[in-house]
Amino acid sequence: MSLTNQLKNQHLMWRAGFGPAVEQLDDLSKYTPKQFFKALVKASEKKPDYIDVADDYLKGLMMGIEEVGRQQKKELDADERKKVQQKNREGVRNLNMYWMHEMVGTASQLREKMAFFWHGHFACRNLNVFYQQGLLDVIRRNALGNFGTMLKEVSKSAAMLNFLNNQQNRKDHPNENFAREVMELFTLGRGNYTENDVKEAARAFTGWGANVKGEFQFRRFQHDFGSKTVLGRTGDFDGAEVLDILLEEKQTARYITQKIYKFFVNEKADTDKINWLADRFYKNEYDISKLMEDIFTSDWFYDEKNIGAQIKSPVELLVGIQRMLPMKLENEEALMLLQRVLGQLLFYPPNVAGWPGGKNWIDSSSLMMRMRIPKLINDVDEMNVKAKDDDDTMMGMKDVNMQAKGNKKPGGQQSGAAYTGMRRQQINANVDWQPYVKHYESVPRENLAEAISKILLQTKSRVSMDIIKQYADQTGRENFIKTATLQVMSTPEYQLC
Amino acid sequence: MHIKRKEFIQIGSLATASLMVPKFLKAFEGKSMVLPGNKVIVILQLSGGNDGLNTVIPFRNDLYYKARPKLGIAKDKALSVTDEAGLHPALTGFKELYDDGSLAILNNVGYPNPDRSHFRSMDIWHTASQSHEYWTNGWVGRYLDAQCNGCDKPTQAIELDDVLSLALKGEDIKGIAVKNPRRLYGTANEKFFRDVMRSHKDEAGEQPVDYLYKTMAETLSSADYIFQQSRMHPTNAEYPKTELGNSLKTIASLIYSEINTKVYYVSLGSFDTHINQDAQQQRLFTEMNDAVKAFVKDLKQQHRFEDVMLFTFSEFGRRVNQNASNGTDHGTANNMFLVSGGLKQKGVLNPLPDLSDLNEGDLKYNVDFKNVYATILKKWLNADDKAILSKQYEYMNFI
Numbered sequence: 001m002s003l004t005n006q007l008k009n010q011h012l013m014w015r016a017g018f019g020p021a022v023e024q025l026d027d028l029s030k031y032t033p034k035q036f037f038k039a040l041v042k043a044s045e046k047k048p049d050y051i052d053v054a055d056d057y058l059k060g061l062m063m064g065i066e067e068v069g070r071q072q073k074k075e076l077d078a079d080e081r082k083k084v085q086q087k088n089r090e091g092v093r094n095l096n097m098y099w100m101h102e103m104v105g106t107a108s109q110l111r112e113k114m115a116f117f118w119h120g121h122f123a124c125r126n127l128n129v130f131y132q133q134g135l136l137d138v139i140r141r142n143a144l145g146n147f148g149t150m151l152k153e154v155s156k157s158a159a160m161l162n163f164l165n166n167q168q169n170r171k172d173h174p175n176e177n178f179a180r181e182v183m184e185l186f187t188l189g190r191g192n193y194t195e196n197d198v199k200e201a202a203r204a205f206t207g208w209g210a211n212v213k214g215e216f217q218f219r220r221f222q223h224d225f226g227s228k229t230v231l232g233r234t235g236d237f238d239g240a241e242v243l244d245i246l247l248e249e250k251q252t253a254r255y256i257t258q259k260i261y262k263f264f265v266n267e268k269a270d271t272d273k274i275n276w277l278a279d280r281f282y283k284n285e286y287d288i289s290k291l292m293e294d295i296f297t298s299d300w301f302y303d304e305k306n307i308g309a310q311i312k313s314p315v316e317l318l319v320g321i322q323r324m325l326p327m328k329l330e331n332e333e334a335l336m337l338l339q340r341v342l343g344q345l346l347f348y349p350p351n352v353a354g355w356p357g358g359k360n361w362i363d364s365s366s367l368m369m370r371m372r373i374p375k376l377i378n379d380v381d382e383m384n385v386k387a388k389d390d391d392d393t394m395m396g397m398k399d400v401n402m403q404a405k406g407n408k409k410p411g412g413q414q415s416g417a418a419y420t421g422m423r424r425q426q427i428n429a430n431v432d433w434q435p436y437v438k439h440y441e442s443v444p445r446e447n448l449a450e451a452i453s454k455i456l457l458q459t460k461s462r463v464s465m466d467i468i469k470q471y472a473d474q475t476g477r478e479n480f481i482k483t484a485t486l487q488v489m490s491t492p493e494y495q496l497c
Numbered sequence: 498m499h500i501k502r503k504e505f506i507q508i509g510s511l512a513t514a515s516l517m518v519p520k521f522l523k524a525f526e527g528k529s530m531v532l533p534g535n536k537v538i539v540i541l542q543l544s545g546g547n548d549g550l551n552t553v554i555p556f557r558n559d560l561y562y563k564a565r566p567k568l569g570i571a572k573d574k575a576l577s578v579t580d581e582a583g584l585h586p587a588l589t590g591f592k593e594l595y596d597d598g599s600l601a602i603l604n605n606v607g608y609p610n611p612d613r614s615h616f617r618s619m620d621i622w623h624t625a626s627q628s629h630e631y632w633t634n635g636w637v638g639r640y641l642d643a644q645c646n647g648c649d650k651p652t653q654a655i656e657l658d659d660v661l662s663l664a665l666k667g668e669d670i671k672g673i674a675v676k677n678p679r680r681l682y683g684t685a686n687e688k689f690f691r692d693v694m695r696s697h698k699d700e701a702g703e704q705p706v707d708y709l710y711k712t713m714a715e716t717l718s719s720a721d722y723i724f725q726q727s728r729m730h731p732t733n734a735e736y737p738k739t740e741l742g743n744s745l746k747t748i749a750s751l752i753y754s755e756i757n758t759k760v761y762y763v764s765l766g767s768f769d770t771h772i773n774q775d776a777q778q779q780r781l782f783t784e785m786n787d788a789v790k791a792f793v794k795d796l797k798q799q800h801r802f803e804d805v806m807l808f809t810f811s812e813f814g815r816r817v818n819q820n821a822s823n824g825t826d827h828g829t830a831n832n833m834f835l836v837s838g839g840l841k842q843k844g845v846l847n848p849l850p851d852l853s854d855l856n857e858g859d860l861k862y863n864v865d866f867k868n869v870y871a872t873i874l875k876k877w878l879n880a881d882d883k884a885i886l887s888k889q890y891e892y893m894n895f896i
Contacts, residue, residue, distance in 0.1 A: 387660060467689070
């Protein structure tokens with residue numbers, strides 16, 4: 001059975017991006033996947049703009065601190081500290097929303113999807129919005145560039161140095177956390193280095209830190225200039241040289257390729273394909289674009305077994321729906337709440353190992369919630385769930401917010417509430433249905449349900465068209481398209497891509 | 498009123514072949530059984546890092562009052578249980594439990610290389626990993642994996658919440674989160690979902706889509722099952738009208754039913770008391786105290802207190818010194834309460850923390866929480882703790 005270009009292009013768009021957008025619908029069957037991929041690459045060539053959402057109050061404060069000088073840090077009183085925390089939290093929230101909008105709207109789908117992958121690979125929790133912005137920028141700029149360059153920039157970012165305690169890594173008191181995670185999670189993977197390698201590498205990273213502005217600082221007096229032995233090589237290495245040693249190890253190419261394969265192609269690893277890709281990745285000196293081209297232009301990427309085989313992550317699901325059905329949300333906090341309830345809040349990975357993904361996304365509560373989203377969009381259902389508290393972000397302040405009961409009126413006036421979970425809240429989505437409905441204009445009525453499910457579903461298994469028809473609104477063509485679409489989106493099949 | 502058991506639930510006897518729904522639902526119309534003396538545990542998570550030193554107060558220790566000039570709880574306020582220690586003034590019900598011989602207190606519980614991030618430390622408690630390991634499944638979930646092989650519903654572990662905790666996620670089997678059995682039943686009984694479910698044909702068996710349908714089938718049938726069970730013998734006892742009160746009331750009703758649940762999980766918080774600790778801890782402890790008190794009274798009346806073990810934990814304790822905002826910052830080792838009519842050892846089980854021997858201002862742990870898990874798994878739930886915890890931890894003697 002040969003697969004249609006439409007299905008293959010949708011497959012490409014779900015994997016190399018966040019799903020097909022409504023404006024691409026007419027093109028899906030016009031072009032071959034190769035042509036589609038070429039266009040995706042072209043659209044991702046432009047250097048991304050720096051995303052800056054930090055609040056003026058914080059910026060002013062930071063300038064002030066800078067003037068007073070690093071040595072005599074200005075002491076903030078309790079109220080100021082509280083305000084700084086709150087502004088930072090709002091900042092990270094805004095960064096989340098901004099980036100999600102970007103994922104929905106940008107033509108540079110390949111780049112943002114890659115950046116999303118690296119966001120999970122270089123997973124970092126940090127409550128400083130400047131640091132988070134900086135790290136996001138590193139990841140987006142290098143998403144399709146050179147892995148080695150990105151690794152070095154990430155390793156020098158204030159966000160990661162702080163998160164992995166390298167500010168405490170000093171000559172007399174080495175802290176191995178940073179060195180360990182660089183090897184275990186960012187490059188080689190577990191089992192490909194010894195405890196002694198970690199110890200020695202940690203010495204090379206002593207003195208690496210960042211100032212309040214988030215700029216990298218090499219603190220010479222804290223650095224251990226002595227000789228170290230890492231992975232069999234000996235010398236008076238510094239941090240950058242240790243990173244070079246890690247990059248020289250072919251295992252790093254293999255580890256990264258395997259992770260990319262499992263994320264973009266199939267959770268079930270195919271060792272032969274991974275080895276072939278990893279060899280080329282290593283030979284191409286860690287050029288990420290070339291690796292992705294190898295994957296997305298190969299024939300096997302479009303094999304039936306790879307199509308519809310992945311469980312969408314919560315972010316992929318939420319962004320994918322919005323790409324197909326452009327919408328304005330009066331209550332944007334709902335997106336934050338959904339991310340939390342479904343288990344993937346951007347900028348808050350569970351730990352440095354990132355989101356485990358795959359079947360881990362699905363349990364009875366998360367699955368039922370996912371299938372209720374289309375009804376929420378249609379405002380026939382309300383959010384009546386409460387997310388778990390995240391004390392790292394709440395700093396014990398959430399009890400105050402807890403009192404804020406969800407309002408039923410549109411407006412979404414409850415910034416803090418999404419963090420703590422709100423009850424009985426509508427999403428208030430205004431969907432722009434016109435372009436979507438227009439796409440089906442030449443489809444005969446009796447074929448509509450079939451056409452809709454072909455656009456929305458990637459799986460071989462299909463929910464019965466009789467059921468969709470039975471539950472769709474039959475009072476006119478447009479209503480039928482809308483309701484049938486939301487019904488198809490409420491199925492287990494739609495959770496896959 | 499003692500409940501007589503006529504109906505029996507067949508635990509684990511349904512083959513995995515009946516994964517898809519129609520057969521599945523029918524299976525529950527059959528006869529079923531619960532073992533008499535069916536032992537269950539109730540895990541009460543104190544989220545946010547409860548301050549253990551103001552929970553079990555070492556009122557004879559000058560170092561305590563020195564470290565906490567404002568936050569220290571005076572000897573005459575504390576509810577004394579031994580010559581050296583008293584409970585937080587709000588914990589009157591726990592004091593009664595202590596006097597009654599149904600409370601055990603474990604001090605200095607923690608783990609090596611403690612982490613001070615809430616999320617990370619909670620991860621470690623949930624997964625029971627070492628602090629340098631990142632596991633993606635939880636200890637109760639792995640209990641399900643071991644216990645529930647071939648069984649058809651994830652109702653052996655229930656969390657009273659909208660979102661399922663990592664602790665209850667196994668490699669193959671995940672527990673179920675239910676805040677309100679009636680509401681879950683409502684969602685699961687949407688006709689559209691039932692019809693979609695019914696029309697699905699399991700083709701290849703190994704496809705991810707089948708995994709989703711399997712989860713959906715389990716959810717729908719569990720929702721029915723839990724709802725039915727919750728109405729079988731609902732408790733008439735009075736409970737405080739708080740979230741925890743409601744949750745424990747639901748748990749009690751399920752315990753009196755014939756449900757196959759072995760583990761109940763519920764959280765209270767936030768105990769992250771960086772500022773103005775007194776008021777917040779007082780409020781949360783009052784909620785905990787009143788709810789647990791009502792729960793125990795209820796269980797005793799129903800003669801089930803010997804079968805239930807409730808224990809509390811928090812991701813970490815707090816620093817010994819108070820901070821400048823009348824609060825405390827993140828610390829390390831902490832105490833745990835064990836509440837049951839079936840305790841072998843009661844009272845304060847081990848010495849209070851040594852405040853003269855700190856690690857950079859933090860308590861040193863001397864009981865690994867994984868020993869507590871191992872003990873409960875082995876001696877209370879009769880499970881293979883070594884397989885579940887991936888290591889043989891020594892058993893303790895409170896059971």
